[in-house]
Amino acid sequence: MEKLVYIALFAPLVSSLFAALFGMMPKKQFVGVVTSILLGISFVASAILAHYVYTTEEAIKVTLMDWIGAGDLHIPFGFVVDQVSVTMMTVVTLVSTVVHVYSNGYMDHDKSFNRFFSYLSAFVFSMMVLVMSDNFAGLFIGWEGVGVCSWLLIGFWYHKPDVSREENPSISPSWAANEAFIMNRIADLGMLVGLFIVYWNTGSLQYDEVFAQLPHLSGSVLNAAALALFIGAMGKSAQFPLHTWLTDAMEGPTPVSALIHAATMVTAGVFLVIRANPLFSMTPEISYFIAVLGTFVAFFAASMALVNRDLKRIIAFSTLSQLGYMFAAAGLGAYWIALFHLAAHAFFKALLFLGAGNVMHAMDDELDIFKMGGLKKVMKWTYLYMGLASLALAGIPPFAGFFSKDAIIETAFNEGTYILWAILVVTAGMTAFYSFRQVFLTFEGDERYKKYGFHPHEVYRYVLIAMSPLAILAVIAGFFKGSFEAFVTELLPEYHMSEHTHHLAWLLGLVVLAFAVGGIVLAYKKYAKGLKRDEALEATWYYKLLANQYYIPNLYEEFISKPYAMISDIFWNRVDMKIVDATVDGIAKFLYGTGDGARRMQTGNLSNYLNWMAVGAVLLLAVAAISAAIIG
Amino acid sequence: MIGLSHYLIVSAVLFSIGLIGVLRRRNLLMLFFATEVMLNAVNIAFAAISHFYGDLTGQMFAFFVIAIAASEVAVGLGILIVLYKKHGSLDLDNLASMRG
Numbered sequence: 088m089e090k091l092v093y094i095a096l097f098a099p100l101v102s103s104l105f106a107a108l109f110g111m112m113p114k115k116q117f118v119g120v121v122t123s124i125l126l127g128i129s130f131v132a133s134a135i136l137a138h139y140v141y142t143t144e145e146a147i148k149v150t151l152m153d154w155i156g157a158g159d160l161h162i163p164f165g166f167v168v169d170q171v172s173v174t175m176m177t178v179v180t181l182v183s184t185v186v187h188v189y190s191n192g193y194m195d196h197d198k199s200f201n202r203f204f205s206y207l208s209a210f211v212f213s214m215m216v217l218v219m220s221d222n223f224a225g226l227f228i229g230w231e232g233v234g235v236c237s238w239l240l241i242g243f244w245y246h247k248p249d250v251s252r253e254e255n256p257s258i259s260p261s262w263a264a265n266e267a268f269i270m271n272r273i274a275d276l277g278m279l280v281g282l283f284i285v286y287w288n289t290g291s292l293q294y295d296e297v298f299a300q301l302p303h304l305s306g307s308v309l310n311a312a313a314l315a316l317f318i319g320a321m322g323k324s325a326q327f328p329l330h331t332w333l334t335d336a337m338e339g340p341t342p343v344s345a346l347i348h349a350a351t352m353v354t355a356g357v358f359l360v361i362r363a364n365p366l367f368s369m370t371p372e373i374s375y376f377i378a379v380l381g382t383f384v385a386f387f388a389a390s391m392a393l394v395n396r397d398l399k400r401i402i403a404f405s406t407l408s409q410l411g412y413m414f415a416a417a418g419l420g421a422y423w424i425a426l427f428h429l430a431a432h433a434f435f436k437a438l439l440f441l442g443a444g445n446v447m448h449a450m451d452d453e454l455d456i457f458k459m460g461g462l463k464k465v466m467k468w469t470y471l472y473m474g475l476a477s478l479a480l481a482g483i484p485p486f487a488g489f490f491s492k493d494a495i496i497e498t499a500f501n502e503g504t505y506i507l508w509a510i511l512v513v514t515a516g517m518t519a520f521y522s523f524r525q526v527f528l529t530f531e532g533d534e535r536y537k538k539y540g541f542h543p544h545e546v547y548r549y550v551l552i553a554m555s556p557l558a559i560l561a562v563i564a565g566f567f568k569g570s571f572e573a574f575v576t577e578l579l580p581e582y583h584m585s586e587h588t589h590h591l592a593w594l595l596g597l598v599v600l601a602f603a604v605g606g607i608v609l610a611y612k613k614y615a616k617g618l619k620r621d622e623a624l625e626a627t628w629y630y631k632l633l634a635n636q637y638y639i640p641n642l643y644e645e646f647i648s649k650p651y652a653m654i655s656d657i658f659w660n661r662v663d664m665k666i667v668d669a670t671v672d673g674i675a676k677f678l679y680g681t682g683d684g685a686r687r688m689q690t691g692n693l694s695n696y697l698n699w700m701a702v703g704a705v706l707l708l709a710v711a712a713i714s715a716a717i718i719g
Numbered sequence: 720m721i722g723l724s725h726y727l728i729v730s731a732v733l734f735s736i737g738l739i740g741v742l743r744r745r746n747l748l749m750l751f752f753a754t755e756v757m758l759n760a761v762n763i764a765f766a767a768i769s770h771f772y773g774d775l776t777g778q779m780f781a782f783f784v785i786a787i788a789a790s791e792v793a794v795g796l797g798i799l800i801v802l803y804k805k806h807g808s809l810d811l812d813n814l815a816s817m818r819g
Contacts, residue, residue: 691815697750698742 088139089149092168095132095176096215098125099183103208106201114200119191122204126187126211130180137173144577146170148221155224162292167221170578171426174571175218175358178430179351181560182437183211185553186346189441192550193342193448203243203340210236214351218358223282223292226359230278230323233352238268240347241339263335270332274322281315284308298365306370313366313373316359324356324410327384331640333407337399341444344399349406349440350433357413357429364422364579378418382499382507382514385411387637389517393524394633398443398454401525405480406436408518412495415507421498421582423575427568428491435479435487435561441554442473446529449543450536456525457618458541461534465543468551470530472558477526479561481519481603490565493596500595501588515599519606524614532617726767733760747802747809751795758788 102125106118140146146169154164168176187207194203213236217229242264249259286292288308289300301309320326325333336348347353360367360377367374388407395401409432416425447454449466463470479486482493492515499508536543545551576582584592624630635641688699733756740753762781769777803809 692811693747693750693814694742694745694811701738701742 098129099211106205109201123187133176165221166219188553240343260338263338267332278319284312313370320356345440349436381414392521431487438557439476445469456528463530477522487564516602519603523610527614730764
């Protein structure tokens with residue numbers, strides 16, 4: 088079993104290094120094939136491990152080597168494969184494998200084909216380190232690793248020029264990459280502080296040792312640690328107010344959006360909360376804050392998705408919203424439900440993104456859904472996939488999203504937090520509306536794309552086949568809810584609905600379903616027949632507020648970026664140039680000056696030199712005599 | 720009675736004559752002579768002080784100085800001969816080839 092752990096972990100690394108060998112060369116088809124196969128191997132290993140853990144109900148622990156040993160600090164490079172990490176491993180490697188195969192088709196005409204696969208596999212390796220590590224330090228390494236790979240992949244088309252926000256809601260890939268990286272750095276500081284607090288108070292970073300120590304710690308220490316760790320999770324999972332990077336990250340290639348910014352990396356924050364559940368369940372205030380923030384983000388992001396015209400950004404907002412749901416569940420103590428939604432969401436959201444990638448591919452990278460429409464005639468498979476994924480996302484039974492999302496909403500009711508419950512229910516309706524607004528505007532109605540001269544076509548057959556596992560899982564994943572619960576609650580705390588909730592469960596489900604169906608019907612009525620733009624509505628202040636993302640990007644630009652640039656400018660021109668540089672230059676100039684003056688002493692005449700030597704000796708004698716007189 | 724101070728005065732006078740010779744003379748050979756004068760001025764001082772304290776270390780050191788001076792002259796004169804063969808003169812003002 089130990090070998091399988093290493094195969095699952097290192098196959099992506101080998102794949103990345105292999106692709107890196109050809110990084111600077113023109114496209115080599117076998118690079119895509121080999122990396123996909125290696126990722127497939129990693130998936131198979133993860134699946135076997137999952138089966139092993141499922142049948143034996145015991146965790147596998149391996150220690151690769153001692154990593155840091157300094158004084159009392161002892162951190163091994165250890166990995167643990169238990170119910171939680173094996174779930175993550177299986178989900179990550181499955182989605183990664185599909186995305187690798189898909190990228191063979193999507194990046195077909197890209198000149199940096201090989202480089203892309205190298206980055207993509209490196210990301211998977213980092214993510215595996217993140218989920219498999221048995222200590223916080225390893226988790227942090229993986230955490231930073233996925234951050235770097237995310238930066239590399241968002242900025243993959245770094246040569247694209249900057250476009251200002253006013254002309255285009257999008258910006259340049261390199262700008263977006265930097266934004267994502269910097270926002271994550273801010274949150275990572277919180278994460279680091281959290282790790283320091285944990286280490287100082289427990290003397291270890293191993294999960295099991297830390298969790299065993301927790302009952303001996305004071306409440307304020309626990310709160311501080313939980314809050315600091317959650318700040319780290321907020322950055323990686325793009326929770327308010329650090330959410331703007333996720334929509335801008337859509338500048339990256341679409342397979343990247345599917346893998347990193349929907350299915351895996353952004354869920355790392357949720358994973359952290361689930362992994363550290365003993366800590367979070369001991370800090371009810373922080374947990375409640377997480378639940379409230381999650382609910383707020385779920386609603387907040389969904390509201391922005393209602394009016395957006397960008398195919399990928401709508402899905403990105405929806406990802407934000409679903410992450411909010413996961414945090415709501417985790418904050419309310421239903422960790423296994425959060426993990427379940429995480430897994431189900433990974434399947435249907437990756438499928439949705441890959442479908443969007445197909446549409447982009449067909450429409451020559453056009454993203455404005457107002458310019459599409461009627462694509463079902465040419466892209467019926469993609470329509471089917473995106474339709475399925477949207478049904479799952481909207482929470483229509485019997486698709487995966489229904490089971491997971493309904494459980495979260497039920498949890499909110501069960502905990503007696505009726506306000507959160509109401510918001511989550513309304514958000515479910517909004518989710519259904521914007522998902523199907525997007526689907527109908529893209530695939531149904533009048534063929535607006537003809538006016539713009541596009542010639543859409545369906546993607547390669549093997550790409551469609553590669554997407555099918557996700558489609559199947561998006562449909563059936565929900566049926567495994569019972570066994571999944573039994574599996575992960577071996578490790579995670581169980582969560583039971585009260586009798587009262589249990590009786591009302593069908594009614595609650597019906598309310599959610601009514602909202603979801605209502606959203607779909609509304610979207611159908613408004614958009615399925617074709618796009619009729621409502622000028623009056625678009626001119627209202629609330630429409631503009633939503634379309635401009637509550638003006639938060641502008642706010643950050645005006646109140647953070649610009650003052651920061653101004654301060655930097657002052658420090659550069661006033662402090663650096665006038666003080667620091669001037670000092671260094673002054674020293675150099677002084678040396679030049681004295682050298683230039685002393686140069687005249689070198690006449691080449693020995694007699695002169697001897698005279699100078701005598702002068703020097705006399706001077707030294709004089710100094711010695713004077714100092715002797717003073718000291719003596 | 721001739722005491723320590725007399726010897727030291729002689730030594731200082733000799734040293735000064737040597738130093739002035741080093742500074743003022745232009746002929747390299749004369750510079751060597753002047754250096755020898757300075758070394759011997761120091762030897763006198765060593766011997767006198769050694770006798771004054773009744774400690775033989777100073778006189779021993781004077782022997783060392785004489786030995787070093789002899790070898791220095793041997794090497795120096797060799798160089799002087801080569802220089803004279805090359806330039807035809809030992810005047811320092813004509814030997815300024817390292818002017819910066």
